[in-house]
Amino acid sequence: MNVHDSERLSGLLEQAGYRRAADQSGREADLVVFNTCAVRENADNRLYGNLSHLASVKSARPGMQIAVGGCLAQKDQAAVLEKAPWVDVVFGTHNLASLPVLLERARHNGEAQVEILDALAHFPSDLPSRRDSAFSAWVSISVGCDNSCTFCIVPSLRGKETDRRPGDVLAEIEALVAEGVTEITLLGQNVNSYGRSFGDPLAFGKLLRACGRIDGLDRVRFTSPHPRDFTDDVITAMAETPNVCPQLHMPMQSGSDAVLRAMRRSYRQARYLDIIDRVRAAMPHAAITTDIIVGFPGETEQDFEQTLEAVRRARFASAFTFQYSPRPGTPAATMPDQVGKDVVRQRYDRLIELQEQISWDDNKRLVGTDVEVLVSTGQGKKDAANLRISGRARDGRLVHVAIGEQVVRPGDLVTARVSYAAPHHLVADGGISAHRPWRGAAGSTAPVARRPVPLVSIGRRPD
Numbered sequence: 215m216n217v218h219d220s221e222r223l224s225g226l227l228e229q230a231g232y233r234r235a236a237d238q239s240g241r242e243a244d245l246v247v248f249n250t251c252a253v254r255e256n257a258d259n260r261l262y263g264n265l266s267h268l269a270s271v272k273s274a275r276p277g278m279q280i281a282v283g284g285c286l287a288q289k290d291q292a293a294v295l296e297k298a299p300w301v302d303v304v305f306g307t308h309n310l311a312s313l314p315v316l317l318e319r320a321r322h323n324g325e326a327q328v329e330i331l332d333a334l335a336h337f338p339s340d341l342p343s344r345r346d347s348a349f350s351a352w353v354s355i356s357v358g359c360d361n362s363c364t365f366c367i368v369p370s371l372r373g374k375e376t377d378r379r380p381g382d383v384l385a386e387i388e389a390l391v392a393e394g395v396t397e398i399t400l401l402g403q404n405v406n407s408y409g410r411s412f413g414d415p416l417a418f419g420k421l422l423r424a425c426g427r428i429d430g431l432d433r434v435r436f437t438s439p440h441p442r443d444f445t446d447d448v449i450t451a452m453a454e455t456p457n458v459c460p461q462l463h464m465p466m467q468s469g470s471d472a473v474l475r476a477m478r479r480s481y482r483q484a485r486y487l488d489i490i491d492r493v494r495a496a497m498p499h500a501a502i503t504t505d506i507i508v509g510f511p512g513e514t515e516q517d518f519e520q521t522l523e524a525v526r527r528a529r530f531a532s533a534f535t536f537q538y539s540p541r542p543g544t545p546a547a548t549m550p551d552q553v554g555k556d557v558v559r560q561r562y563d564r565l566i567e568l569q570e571q572i573s574w575d576d577n578k579r580l581v582g583t584d585v586e587v588l589v590s591t592g593q594g595k596k597d598a599a600n601l602r603i604s605g606r607a608r609d610g611r612l613v614h615v616a617i618g619e620q621v622v623r624p625g626d627l628v629t630a631r632v633s634y635a636a637p638h639h640l641v642a643d644g645g646i647s648a649h650r651p652w653r654g655a656a657g658s659t660a661p662v663a664r665r666p667v668p669l670v671s672i673g674r675r676p677d
Contacts, residue, residue, distance in 0.1 A: 216284060218338065218352040218401055220249045222310055223283070225342035230314035234344075240264075241271050245279045245317065250286035252367055255539040261286055265298040272300050279317055281305065288371040289543065291330050299326075306330040307372050311341055334358075334376060339386055347590070349625035349652055350397040351390050355383050355421065359403035360410070361440065363467075364478045364545040365507065365538070368403060375404065377411035384424055391430045394654025396625065397588060398425070400436035406443045419451040426455035430653070432627065433588065433608065434458045438465060438505075441481040444489050453496040460497045461610040464489070465505035469524025470517035473510050476549070483524050490528050501531035501609035508565055509538040509558030511549035518561050525568055531576055531611065532638070533569045537562050570637045577611070577635035584647065585640065587613045589626045603628075612639040617646060625652025 224234070227245070235243040246268060251257045261282070272278045281303035282294050288306035295301055302320040305312055308331040316327045339354045358373040359366075387398055400421070402408060409417025425434045434457050439448075441464060452458050464486075468474050471482045493500055506521065525533070537558045540547040587605040602614045603622050615622075615630045622628060627650040630642035 215354070215357075215401055215403070216249055216251050218354055219284065219307075219310060221343045221345050221352070222338050222341040223247060223249060223313060224344035226311065226314055228344050229342050240268055244277065245281070247281045247283065247313070250282060250284035252285035252289050252371060252541065254536070255541070257286060262297055265301065269298070269300050277321075279303070279320065281313060281317065283307075283310065283313065285368070285371045288330060289367065292328060295326055295328065302326055304328040304330070308333055309335045310338060311336045332373075334373065337376070337378060339378065339382075347624075348394055348654060350588075350590075351395045351399075352401050353383060353386055353390070353398050354378070354401045355405060355408050356402040356411075360407070361404065361442075361480075362478055364476065364549070365467075365510065365541070367541045367544050370543060372403065375402075375407065375410060377408055377417075379412065380417065380421055380424065383421065384428070387425065387431065388428060391428055394625075394652070396431065396627075396652065397433035397435070398431065400425075400434070402436075402438075404438070404440045404443065405436045406439040406445070406448055415445075416447055419445070419447040422448070422451040422455050422458050426457050431457055435461060435610070437463050439463075440465075441479075441486050441489055446492065449492055449496050452493075459608045459610065460500040461503075461608070462493055462500055463503045463505075466524065466528070467505060467507050468510060468513070468517070469521035470513070471520075473513050473517050473521075476512055477507075477510060477546070483520065487524065487527055499609065501611060502528065503532045503534070503610070504528070504530050505534045505536070506565065507536050507538050508562045509553040511538070511546055511553065512551040513538075513553055513561075522565065522568055525565070525572065529572050529576060530569065531609070532573050533565075535562065535565055535569065574635065574637040577637065577640055580611075580632045580640060581635050582632065584629055584631050585611075585613055585642065586627060586629050586648075587615055587642075589615075589622055589624050589628060591624060607640070614639060614641050615646065616641075616643040620646060620649065622646070622649065623652060625654065626650065627652075 232245065240246040248261055250261050268280060272280060279302040280300065282301055283305040285307055287294060287304050294304045303316045305316060309329055312329055316329055320327045334357060345351055356375055356377045358375045359369045360375045361369065390398060406418045409415055425431060466486055467477055467479055469483050474482055490502055493502065585607040587607055589603050589605040591604045602616050604612065604614050607613050615628060628646045629648035630646050631644045632640045633643045634641040
C-alpha cells in the first residue's frame, strides 16, 4: 500500500513541475519526501535516523525542503517536528493530494506546515501516478480496515474501510492495459471484504471474474485477504478465471488458537487450514504464502509448537516472519506476559529453519517442469557462461532464466524449464522454449521494475 502511495506522490510532484533527482541519497535534491510506515518499530528508527542525516545537508543548502508523510506522520503528527524541527511539511495518510500545496505554503510562509486529516480527502487512485514499471501496476480497490487486531495500528491510521465502485476499478485497469500494462495487483488492507461499503458480499469474486474479461491483461494478483472473509465464491473465481494467478498470500499470524484469540483474529487454526485445503483442491499447483508473528505477548512454548505444526501442515511456498514488535497505541503493547527477546529470537530461528526447508522441498518438485516468467530485470550478470534475466512465475516464485544470445527485455513473457531449485528462487538454465515480447516495447525498452526505496528525492525542474 505504501509503495502504491509513493507512486501517487511521485505523480503529483511531477505534475506540479518537479522531476526525480538523479542522486537518491538526497544530497543533491531540492526536495526529499519520506513516505513512512508504522507497522514495525524499526520504521520509526529508520525515519529519524535518515532525518538526522539530512539535517546537516539541509543547513548547507538554503531552500531545500523535507516532507514526511504516511502512517508514521499520521501517528506522531506534531512529534515529527519536535524530534526534527528542520522538517518543512508533515502530512497524513488521508491527504496525499495536499503535498504540493503544503510545500508551496511552507516556502511562502517560511515555517513548517502540518496537515493531518481524520478522513480520506481523495482516494489515492484518483491521483496521478509515476510507476517504476511500464508493464506491472498496483490498483487499489479499498483503503482502511474494519478489523481490530490487537497488534495492528493500521485501522487507527488509515481509518475504516472504504471501497471503490467496481466500475471505477475496472476503468482504471482498462486504462492501464491500454498503456501497455499486462499485470495488475489488486490492493486492499482486506481485499476479500471488498463490497462491504456498498452492500455486496460477493463483490470481490465478481471483480476477479470481470478482470478475466479484459483483453490484454495477462496476470491478476491480489493482496491481502483475511481468512475471516474468505469464501468459496472467491476460490471458484480464482480457479475459473484464467488470468488470475495461482497464488494466494493469506496471513496466518499464529497457529495457536489461544494466541489468535488474544490477537483478536476471528478464525482458528482449523478454519485457516480448511481454507488452504479448499484452495488446493480447486488449484492443486497454487503457491500459498503467509505472514507469521513470533513472540506475541503470552505466547507459550506450546503455542509456538502449534504454529510450527500449522506450518508443517500448510506447507507454505514462503512466509514473511516477524518478531513481535510492540506498537504504542495498540492493545497488545500493554498486555502482560511480554515474551523476552532471547526467547523470541530462538523461536524465530526455529521457524525460519522449518519454513526454509519446506520452501526448498516445494521448489525442488518443480525441477524439470516448464514455467512462464514475466521478465522484470534486463540482461543480468554472466554466471557460468550464461546470461540471465529474472522475473516471476505465474505463482509468484522468483525465477532466474538463462537466455544465451537471445534479446529479452523487461515485460516479455518467456517459458523455460526449471533446472535447479533453492529455497527462495528457481533457476532455468536450459534455454527459452517460448518468448512473447512485451507488446508495449515496440521501439523502446521497458524500464527495469524495481521496488521503490523509502527515501524518494525529487528535484525541482529549472524555470
